[in-house]
Amino acid sequence: MxxxxxxxxxxxxxxxxxxxxxxxxxxxxxxxxxxxxxxxxxxxxxxxxxxxxxxxxxxxxxxxxxxxxxxxxxxxxxxxxxxxxxxxxxxxxxxxxxxxxxxxxxxxxxxxxxxxxxxxxxxxxxxxxxxxxxxxxxxxxxxxxVVRDEARALLAATEPRPRDGAGMGAGAGVAVGTAAWEQVREAHGVLRALVPRIGDPALRAELLAACGLLATAPLPDPPGRTVRTAPVELAPREVDVLACVAAGATNAVAGERLGLRPETVKAYLRSAMRRLGAGTRLEAVVAARRAGLLP
CATH class of the missing domain: 3.30.450.40 (GAF domain)
Incomplete structure (x- = not known):
């Protein structure tokens, strides 16, 4: 753009x-x-x-x-x-x-x-x-x-880069390790938290699309993430809450980031866990990653 x-x-x-x-x-x-x-x-x-x-x-x-x-x-x-x-x-x-x-x-x-x-x-x-x-x-x-800059930087980070001495052919790999992937996950969570604060509907939609690209970026074997054949559908706010939880936020901290009450965060988390068939917060995050909902 x-x-x-x-x-x-x-x-x-x-x-x-x-x-x-x-x-x-x-x-x-x-x-x-x-x-x-x-x-x-x-x-x-x-x-x-x-x-x-x-x-x-x-x-x-x-x-x-x-x-x-x-x-x-x-x-x-x-x-x-x-x-x-x-x-x-x-x-x-x-x-x-x-x-x-x-x-x-x-x-x-x-x-x-x-x-x-x-x-x-x-x-x-x-x-x-x-x-x-x-x-x-x-x-x-x-x-x-700032949000636009972050989104563009994150999308650039997911673009395929050739390994040393390799071309950009169909077999070219993406030189992104576990540490870099964790940075992508953290930044994804920050973006999800910022999206609700944007007043422009077109900009919100564009940033959500960027988050979706990050969540399903074709990086090699990211830890704990294998896309299911029948992905689960979550409400946008449920994904927002899970993104915060994945970054280690408590319900209170997630509420501050998202502009929600801790009780509302808890309700969204319970709903997401039920849809994902998860019994704990950690299981919900892992299931969301496997479904391609989180990076």
């Missing part, structure tokens, strides 16, 4: 939420172009012109460039007359009729990945409540990007 495609859905959803939670009528934003220090405005929401579309904002320039360079939110009451920013982008901002503007950087693992903007067509101060709501939206985008 291309980087621009990965970010577009998150930005589009974030702009709608930003307008809804802040009350600002206009929002726009984008991600940093691959390998650069420039943000390309990918998505617009509430605009009346296309003046801002595909605008490239460089680090340090304008309000968004200032937020990009400082890695923190910035705002101005009257964009065109502000003495606190440079004015390379006045023309498109004026064409859209924007006055009060805020810019919030999207920061993932200490690296700025993009910028979200919210704006008014009047020169009014943007209070702390408005800025805080915009920051909260940016944090959700950051979490979504």
């Amino acid at each position: 291309a980087a621009e495609t990965v970010g577009t859905a998150e930005i589009r959803t974030a702009l709608l939420r930003l307008r809804r939670t802040t009350g600002l009528p206009v929002a726009f934003g984008g991600l940093i172009e691959s390998g650069g220090r420039q943000v390309r405005i990918q998505e617009l929401s509430g605009t009346s012109t296309t003046a801002l579309r595909a605008l490239t904002v460089s680090s340090g320039n304008g309000l968004g460039g200032k937020a990009l360079a400082r890695s923190r939110p910035c705002a101005v009451t009257d964009y065109s007359s502000s003495r606190h920013i440079s004015h390379e982008y006045d023309a498109p901002v004026q064409a859209e009729g924007l006055r009060s503007v805020l810019a919030v950087p999207i920061v993932v693992r200490r690296r700025v990945r993009g910028v979200l903007y919210g704006a008014l067509r009047d020169a009014q101060p943007l209070g702390d409540r408005t800025l805080g709501a915009a920051v909260a939206v940016a944090r959700d985008v950051e979490q979504a990007l």
Whole structure:
């Protein structure tokens, strides 16, 4: 999946939420172009012109460039007359009729990945409540990007790699040992716990599909996992709970990760054990792995 495609859905959803939670009528934003220090405005929401579309904002320039360079939110009451920013982008901002503007950087693992903007067509101060709501939206985008990054890294780890001196023919093996497979299992559990926190239904579905690929990845003889001819079907939440249990989590810890009460976790676990024909938590995890439900 291309980087621009990965970010577009998150930005589009974030702009709608930003307008809804802040009350600002206009929002726009984008991600940093691959390998650069420039943000390309990918998505617009509430605009009346296309003046801002595909605008490239460089680090340090304008309000968004200032937020990009400082890695923190910035705002101005009257964009065109502000003495606190440079004015390379006045023309498109004026064409859209924007006055009060805020810019919030999207920061993932200490690296700025993009910028979200919210704006008014009047020169009014943007209070702390408005800025805080915009920051909260940016944090959700950051979490979504982290999950996407993790999913892509895990999927890359399952791609076949030739052994030393071997080609990539039909007989090529996958050089993944027990330790590496345990890392895949641990990461799978983390992803399953993160999925329920994602608000975008399309992104949730994509991440669940990625988890499914990891659970059935064609790695050589992973410990305790042999796919049955008649696999058992579990509810998504039952798989979530088993993924946490497989990582050694108690019911209370699993509940914290999944946003559930310990009693609810226990109920899902009992249901999964019954479907799997297991008498203990460990037996349930082993049975789920043999059924290809867990890596």
